[in-house]
Amino acid sequence: MSTAVVGSSESLAASLAAIAAGDRTVLAQAISRAENSPALAGLIDSQLAAAGQRALRIGLTGPPGAGKSTLLGAVVPEFVRRNHTVGVLLIDPSSARTGGAILADRVRMKHRPHPRLYVRSIGSRLGHGGLAEVTATAIRLLEHWGADVVLIETVGAGQSDIDVCGLADVTMVSAPPGLGDEMQVMKAGLMEVADIFVVTKSDRPGAQALAAGLADAGPGGRTGTDRPVLLTSATSGDGIAGLVDLLERQEPTPVGGTPTETAPLSSADQLGQPKSAPVAPPRPVPAVRPSAQALTPFDLTGRVAIVTGATSGLGRRFAEVLHAAGASVVLTGRRADRLNELTATLERSIAVAGDITRAGDRESVIAATLKRLGRIDVLINNAGVSGDPVPAEHLPAERWTTTIDVNLSSVFSMAQLVATPMLAQAHGSIVNITSVFGLVANAPVMDAAYAASKAGLVNLTRELAVEWAKRGVRVNAIAPGWFPSEMTADMVDDDSSQRYIRRSCPMERMGREDELDGVLLFLASDASSYCTGQTIAVDGGWTAR
Amino acid sequence: MSTDFVPRVLLTKSFIDSHDRAIKTIALALRDAGFEVILIDYEMPSDVAHVAVDEDVDVIGVSFMSGGQVSVTEAIVGSLAQANRGDIPVVVGGTIRPFDVEGLNSAGVRAIFRGGESFERVIETFRALALSTRAERNAAA
């Protein structure tokens, strides 16, 4: 079986011009042709060798199943978010017998398409002039297309895979905890090529120990200490921003230079201040040496949080707390003037005015957030309404409908909307603000609609939590008791209300504004990473008896 | 200048569909017949066209185990045309109900595998389609 390959110099020149203009179809076909014809690949190489464009070339290798593709699925969108143009080559072994191959890395990488991202799966096709040659041509074509970062995944299984690492400016060797004896194999083959060690699946037991082992092993004739060891979890997103910070600080080898000298990676480097990202400030470089770096699980630096009902007392407080913990915050509410007042006091905040019960308004909150901040990590579903006490038998139908609509239906719709980006990045925390009256009856302050809506929220929280548990998105709820707010303003200095609170609340008082801060921060951040589907009552003991 | 041609196939199913037995079986059979088989779980039908373009595949095989047979196929074919790669043939397999067949044919699928076909027939269909895509493309270039 054979087919002619068009390789005349005019048609090649036209193809290269189209690729430089961004034509990904021509780029894709040029890579195929180079794969099928070493002669054409050589021609492309000679045309592009002097072209000047030079990307940062990052190799990623490690034992089968180490989590390489999944890691790329987290790292690549982060590069794209930071305005890089990214090329990815996913190399898998071809069958020596038939030449066929299963190229399945994309299944794990799971990225969304993006105009500044080109991903290509490559079979190692032994006997075709060598894997490294074809890969080098593909890299050149990606650079010609405009990539300033090229990532290459290869299984560190054989010599030809390891040769591919020679093309990279910086090589990451990944290993998950729990490999056992396979670590020995790794030590023999892969340790020498590593510039950076990445302990993948750091959410699993043994990760810290493996990192410590890699840090002091010093194998391959190189001391361990001059090579950074980073922990990442693609599931939780931990360590990803820090890894990208570190990679961004690497320099591509200049054109014409030999691909040997890379910018030194010192341990001081890992602890240094990360470069600032164009959109949100990056999170600090995460745990490198387990002993040396304190974990700050409550830190929200670099995260983006949406707070609904941010014009209310509690909503405003929530926004301030998340902001103080480092998050960029998106404030929504109906009163634009109040929102603007609040954004003026919060450095990293934007306001999107709107009515949470309107689908169009909800969608614009999400769209504005993604457009301006690039991601969504936290949603605080705080907007809610209550009314004057009315006995159930007299509760007007429209009061029922409005209450359910605001307190329950729009909360669900918001959760649905943020789920798409959160599931895609396999990381997110949704916090629903319910009420102790979602757990016990509201009476004597009768409001059947409120009680039903808040109770609905408690089990909605469980349902969403379980549905999304495996995919990195956590859903929890806070059930506040009586707190001073606009809704409860009348009660604060009303005697009978105070008597009612003393009678029903073991602490005999209302909550203080700051007494929700801790639970909010806990649920919004990685501090609660193993906690989902829970409703935490913050009620002075109200529901405890 | 001539060389061996390694046909490239994209096999895909919805990310929601957890049934991957059939698609894996076909993937292995195609690999053993010398194909490069790219696997993805699409989130949206347009993802299939996007990946087909970037991966420069010669054939697309879509597996259906639950719903969407006709509408998803139409959307995939539509996005391929939009990406100027309407030349890439689409074949479907899996749970194809009798009433899907007409819609699939008018969407332009080039083959329908409803189960029970021999591996040889499936592979030969993929190979013939791949060869004609590649030949046309090389003629156009």
Ligand SMILES: Nc1nc2c(ncn2[C@@H]2O[C@H](COP(=O)(O)OP(=O)(O)OP(=O)(O)O)[C@@H](O)[C@H]2O)c(=O)[nH]1
């Ligand atoms: N718990 C956990 N599991 C992960 C993580 N990253 C990957 N995995 C799982 O590890 C398995 C292998 O992941 P891949 O990304 O395919 O690994 P790979 O190194 O690319 O594998 P090959 O390309 O086949 O060598 C999958 O089941 C992933 O879901 C992580 O951060 N945490």
Ligand SMILES: [Mg+2]
């Ligand atoms: Mg992989």
